[in-house]
Amino acid sequence: MKDVRIIKKTVEPSFTEVLQLIEAARKQAFQAVNTTLIELYWQVGAYISRKIESAEWGDGVVEQLAAYLAQTQPGLRGFTRANLFRMRQFYETYRNDEKVSPLVRQLSWTHNLIIISQSKREEEREFYLRMAIKEKWGKRELERQFKTALFERTILHPPKVSPLVTQIHSDALDVFKDSYLVEFLSLADGHDEADLHKGLLHKLKDFLVELGRDFCFAGSEFPLQVGKRDFALDLLFFHRGLNCLVAIELKVGRFEPEYLGKLEFYLEALDRDVKKPHENPSIGLLLCASKDAEVVEYALSRSLSPALIAEYQTQLPDKKLLQAKLHEFYLQNIAAEAEL
Numbered sequence: 001m002k003d004v005r006i007i008k009k010t011v012e013p014s015f016t017e018v019l020q021l022i023e024a025a026r027k028q029a030f031q032a033v034n035t036t037l038i039e040l041y042w043q044v045g046a047y048i049s050r051k052i053e054s055a056e057w058g059d060g061v062v063e064q065l066a067a068y069l070a071q072t073q074p075g076l077r078g079f080t081r082a083n084l085f086r087m088r089q090f091y092e093t094y095r096n097d098e099k100v101s102p103l104v105r106q107l108s109w110t111h112n113l114i115i116i117s118q119s120k121r122e123e124e125r126e127f128y129l130r131m132a133i134k135e136k137w138g139k140r141e142l143e144r145q146f147k148t149a150l151f152e153r154t155i156l157h158p159p160k161v162s163p164l165v166t167q168i169h170s171d172a173l174d175v176f177k178d179s180y181l182v183e184f185l186s187l188a189d190g191h192d193e194a195d196l197h198k199g200l201l202h203k204l205k206d207f208l209v210e211l212g213r214d215f216c217f218a219g220s221e222f223p224l225q226v227g228k229r230d231f232a233l234d235l236l237f238f239h240r241g242l243n244c245l246v247a248i249e250l251k252v253g254r255f256e257p258e259y260l261g262k263l264e265f266y267l268e269a270l271d272r273d274v275k276k277p278h279e280n281p282s283i284g285l286l287l288c289a290s291k292d293a294e295v296v297e298y299a300l301s302r303s304l305s306p307a308l309i310a311e312y313q314t315q316l317p318d319k320k321l322l323q324a325k326l327h328e329f330y331l332q333n334i335a336a337e338a339e340l
Contacts, residue, residue, distance in 0.1 A: 038105045038112070045091030048084060062088075078109075086113060097122070103129040110139055118146045120323065127151045135213045148181045152322035156329060159310065160296045162303035168281050169242050169306065179311040180210050180287065187314045193252050196312070197234060200250075214240040224269045233266050244280040245270050248287055255291035255309055257299045264305040287312050 048065075051057035066081040073079075093116055094101040103126075104112050111132055119125040128151065132142055157178040165172045184206045185199035200207050201220055208215055215237045222236040235248040247266050251259060263284040270282040284307040296309050 034108055035105050038107075038109060041087045041109060042091055042104075044079075044084070045087035045089070046095070048088045049091050049095075052088070086116075089116060093125070097126075100126050100129060103133060106133050108139075111137075111142060114139065114142055114146070119151075123155075124151045127154070135209075141209060147316055147319070149317050149319040149322045152319070152326045153177070153179060153317065156322065156325055159308055160291075160293070160300060161308040162300040162306060164304065165283060165306040165308060169244065169283065172242065172283065172306075172308075175212060175214070175239065175242060176285065176308055177310060179313050181316065182207065182210065182312050182314060183316055185314065191252060193234075193250050196250050196252055200235065211237070212239075214242075215246070216240065218245065224266060224273070226265075226269050231266070231269070233270075236270075239283075242280060242283070243278075245275060245282040247282060247284045249284070251286065251288040253289055255286065255288040255296060255299075257295065259286055259288075260299050260303060260307060260309075263307055264303065267305050267307070281306055283307070285310060 048057070048062060051061070052059075062084050063081045066079060066084055069076055069079045090104070090112060094104055107115075107129065115125055115128045115132070119128060128142070128145070131137070131145070131150070135141075137145065154177070159173060159176040159178045161172060161176070169175075182196075182200070182203075184203050185196070187195060187199060191199075197220070204217060208217065216239075218236040218238050219233075220235055221232040224231040224233060233247050234250045237246040237248065238244070239246050247263065247270060249259070249263050249266070263286055267282050267284045275282060284305060286307065286309045288309065288311055291309055291311055300307065300309065
């Protein structure tokens with residue numbers, strides 16, 4: 001037994017490497033199968049579309065096709081009447097969009113169906129296609145993002161950042177949000193900062209998904225020592241894409257301008273004492289229960305630190321109201337372009 005244990009300890013690292021090769025191959029094989037399947041659905045959808053547009057087929061022929069496939073290929077799945085019409089819709093939705101059509105092959109059929117069925121606009125479809133690929137959302141997370149009206153919130157309320165944020169981090173506006181949904185915390189109306197802090201740590205996995213894929217948790221109540229005094233930063237993360245530390249301070253009330261000074265102090269301490277030489281300057285995020293847009297603009301306009309101010313929301317927004325506002329927003333843009 002002793003000899004066996006020695007051999008096991010010696011060979012184990014190689015076993016792990018072989019396992020990694022197998023997992024990588026499985027992932028590539030799955031992606032290849034998915035790409036082939038989506039391409040097949042595209043081709044079938046194109047074929048049905050051409051037949052119907054040329055009046056060679058009616059809707060009843062598609063039903064006959066489904067019955068024929070079920071009879072001749074009893075083990076074949078996914079070619080029901082309803083799914084054949086979805087294939088036609090899939091093709092007709094993206095056939096004239098050379099920019100977007102390659103993206104659909106990177107997602108599963110289920111993801112594509114969710115995006116087609118729940119998107120109201122061409123821009124919305126592209127937004128969710130790109131986000132689902134970038135963030136690698138599963139089916140549940142993709143459906144949650146539709147419920148949270150992420151597209152509407154992103155268009156109507158871009159993140160509020162200090163000028164230095166975009167100067168140092170050109171991609172920052174694609175990383176941060178103006179509001180973060182934390183409905184998964186189930187916070188009571190009278191919650192305090194301790195409740196919010198504890199809840200985020202308890203549901204850290206959900207919070208990381210809400211923040212974005214490249215965020216990595218670095219610490220809670222992260223200790224900072226300046227002079228002879230000790231300070232504690234609420235939450236510290238690292239963003240792989242921006243290659244920088246991200247300091248998050250929590251406030252359960254309305255944003256007040258003085259909060260920004262403390263956050264800037266923490267950023268200075270991080271950059272002097274914690275940041276690695278190869279990393280970019282740290283970014284600070286004040287996460288407040290509410291904020292006045294004009295107060296935020298004034299506070300950030302002369303800030304010399306890369307900071308931003310966002311809200312956390314404990315309940316899902318009214319999506320219909322946001323859609324109405326977005327419709328008005330697009331109408332105003334169309335009117336402005338017409339005047340030019």
